[in-house]
Amino acid sequence: MIFNIEYETMPREALEAIQLRRLQATLSRANAMVPFYRSKFKESGITPQDIKSLEDLRRLPFTIKQDLRDNYPFGMFAVPMDNVVRIHASSGTTGQPTVVGYTARDIDTWAELMARALTAGGATRGDIIHNAYGYGLFTGGLGVHYGAEKLGASVIPVSGGNTRRQVIIMKDFKPSILTATPSYSLHLAEAAEEMGVSFKDLNFRFGVFGAEPWSESMRKEIEEKLNLKAVDIYGLSEVIGPGVSIECHEAQKGLHLFEDHFIPEIIDPDTGEPLPYGETGELVITSITKEAFPVIRYRTRDITSLNPEPCICGRTMVRMNKVSGRTDDMLIIRGVNVFPSQIESVLMEIEGVEPHYQLEVDRKENLDILTVKVEISDKTFSDEVKELQRLSATIESNIKETLGVSVSVKLAEPKSIARSEGKAARVIDRRKL
Amino acid sequence: MQAQQISIFLENKMGRLSEVTKILSDAGVNIRALALADTSDFGVLRLIVDNNAKAEEALKTSGFTVKKTPVVAALVNDRPGGLHGILDLLTKAGINVEYMYAFVAQSGDNAVMIFRFDKIEEAVAILTENGVEIIDGNKLYTM
Numbered sequence: 001m002i003f004n005i006e007y008e009t010m011p012r013e014a015l016e017a018i019q020l021r022r023l024q025a026t027l028s029r030a031n032a033m034v035p036f037y038r039s040k041f042k043e044s045g046i047t048p049q050d051i052k053s054l055e056d057l058r059r060l061p062f063t064i065k066q067d068l069r070d071n072y073p074f075g076m077f078a079v080p081m082d083n084v085v086r087i088h089a090s091s092g093t094t095g096q097p098t099v100v101g102y103t104a105r106d107i108d109t110w111a112e113l114m115a116r117a118l119t120a121g122g123a124t125r126g127d128i129i130h131n132a133y134g135y136g137l138f139t140g141g142l143g144v145h146y147g148a149e150k151l152g153a154s155v156i157p158v159s160g161g162n163t164r165r166q167v168i169i170m171k172d173f174k175p176s177i178l179t180a181t182p183s184y185s186l187h188l189a190e191a192a193e194e195m196g197v198s199f200k201d202l203n204f205r206f207g208v209f210g211a212e213p214w215s216e217s218m219r220k221e222i223e224e225k226l227n228l229k230a231v232d233i234y235g236l237s238e239v240i241g242p243g244v245s246i247e248c249h250e251a252q253k254g255l256h257l258f259e260d261h262f263i264p265e266i267i268d269p270d271t272g273e274p275l276p277y278g279e280t281g282e283l284v285i286t287s288i289t290k291e292a293f294p295v296i297r298y299r300t301r302d303i304t305s306l307n308p309e310p311c312i313c314g315r316t317m318v319r320m321n322k323v324s325g326r327t328d329d330m331l332i333i334r335g336v337n338v339f340p341s342q343i344e345s346v347l348m349e350i351e352g353v354e355p356h357y358q359l360e361v362d363r364k365e366n367l368d369i370l371t372v373k374v375e376i377s378d379k380t381f382s383d384e385v386k387e388l389q390r391l392s393a394t395i396e397s398n399i400k401e402t403l404g405v406s407v408s409v410k411l412a413e414p415k416s417i418a419r420s421e422g423k424a425a426r427v428i429d430r431r432k433l
Numbered sequence: 434m435q436a437q438q439i440s441i442f443l444e445n446k447m448g449r450l451s452e453v454t455k456i457l458s459d460a461g462v463n464i465r466a467l468a469l470a471d472t473s474d475f476g477v478l479r480l481i482v483d484n485n486a487k488a489e490e491a492l493k494t495s496g497f498t499v500k501k502t503p504v505v506a507a508l509v510n511d512r513p514g515g516l517h518g519i520l521d522l523l524t525k526a527g528i529n530v531e532y533m534y535a536f537v538a539q540s541g542d543n544a545v546m547i548f549r550f551d552k553i554e555e556a557v558a559i560l561t562e563n564g565v566e567i568i569d570g571n572k573l574y575t576m
Binding site: 378416 | 438440442443444472474475477479496497500502531
């Protein structure tokens with residue numbers, strides 16, 4: 001099913017005409033209303049009128065997260081507060097939080113995008129959606145919520161946390177769609193198992209998971225443990241929240257990016273040069289319909305590539321590949337680039353190993369030491385020390401072989417690595433650089 | 434003629450062992466024998482207790498990974514060469530001892546040793562043929 005056939009299957013030419021018109025309008029408004037953009041354009045010697053084609057987009061300067069922080073809290077808003085009906089903010093765990101605003105029309109746009117996304121993920125009007133994304137300043141909970149209502153599905157606003165109660169709700173209300181972060185969904189699976197509840201007896205058909213990078217092997221594990229089909233959703237609060245792009249359940253291969261509202265680019269994160277389709281780099285997004293908080297060439301720090309090939313689901317919008325990491329998650333260990341997701345893939349290929357891990361980086365005598373803490377599971381625990389040592393050695397050598405970096409593996413007790421109910425904290429970097 | 438031993442995975446952390454003994458004590462489980470195999474990062478604690486089901490439940494509820502392993506409890510003459518006689522029999526039969534430890538209580542003049550073998554049934558057969566007494570689990574737990 002496709003929620004908005006007209007836009008989601010629009011021929012390229014018509015789509016690009018709409019994009020250009022909307023881009024030009026966004027640039028004029030940003031220039032007129034946001035001092036930050038006005039001075040940025042001026043510095044680069046460019047005016048909105050100079051942007052005459054989509055190719056001209058690359059002439060505009062980038063916007064980065066620090067710019068949003070510098071304009072904390074409302075400096076980037078392009079409408080008077082009279083017209084702002086909603087405010088969200090990032091957690092601010094890595095610094096000053098970033099604050100975003102929405103007009104009534106923005107909320108409507110977002111609901112439309114989330115309705116499209118949920119539909120692509122397999123939801124229909126008749127579904128009951130168990131929404132375990134956190135409600136609050138985080139965009140996940142309310143984003144899914146409004147989309148579900150727009151679609152006409154029944155949404156359970158269960159939010160994150162209180163996991164045992166969630167399992168009881170899943171058993172009693174029989175929801176058919178689960179929306180959660182991938183790590184929380186596995187946490188739910190563990191809790192259900194402890195309570196003697198099998199996902200086989202539940203009613204889930206599809207799950208829409210996002211807000212943190214997750215690997216193909218983690219998808220396999222979620223699909224097996226939760227007995228549903230798992231699709232990936234992408235978004236970030238700076239751009240709108242969840243619903244920037246979505247995998248279709250038909251192909252589960254790449255996330256359709258809603259290009260009638262956003263223009264994606266892939267750039268080389270070091271040089272800032274745009275890269276062609278198919279090449280991997282940093283995703284840059286320009287919003288072209290948002291009123292309260294337009295972003296122009298916003299550097300997402302997410303690493304992916306774009307695929308323009310037609311999809312079996314009928315959508316014509318370009319697909320971005322699963323995000324493989326973040327430019328700021330990337331660890332440089334003795335000169336080798338390491339993404340937590342790569343380590344995760346290696347772990348999941350070893351029989352019985354669960355994706356509960358943490359990376360610890362230290363620097364001893366000017367040498368980077370990467371320690372991978374991996375939880376023991378019922379399947380991997382052996383009574384014999386030499387078997388456990390063999391397991392550590394296997395993980396170490398598989399990582400060395402795949403990533404070319406030496407690590408030391410430390411086996412940890414089950415459930416000793418914190419399961420955040422939102423995004424999993426994967427990396428502890430203790431290097432003082 | 435086997436006994437069940439329970440094993441748990443422990444990180445090398447201050448106070449971790451006493452947490453285990455507290456859990457068992459609170460559950461009213463008596464530890465009959467215990468051995469700790471350790472490396473620099475982790476240890477495996479092996480226990481013979483008077484009530485396996487109770488111990489397993491209490492430990493699992495507290496989040497430990499618990500595994501049951503069959504072991505053999507054999508009587509060993511408490512005199513020089515007592516243990517050697519048994520190990521000699523096993524070596525000649527090509528049976529490996531994965532690990533062993535001593536039981537707390539004595540049985541008459543004999544010591545009780547707990548063995549983990551790679552070939553457990555063969556080991557029991559060889560030992561019984563040669564007159565070594567094996568203690569059944571049910572008797573062992575309450576000895």
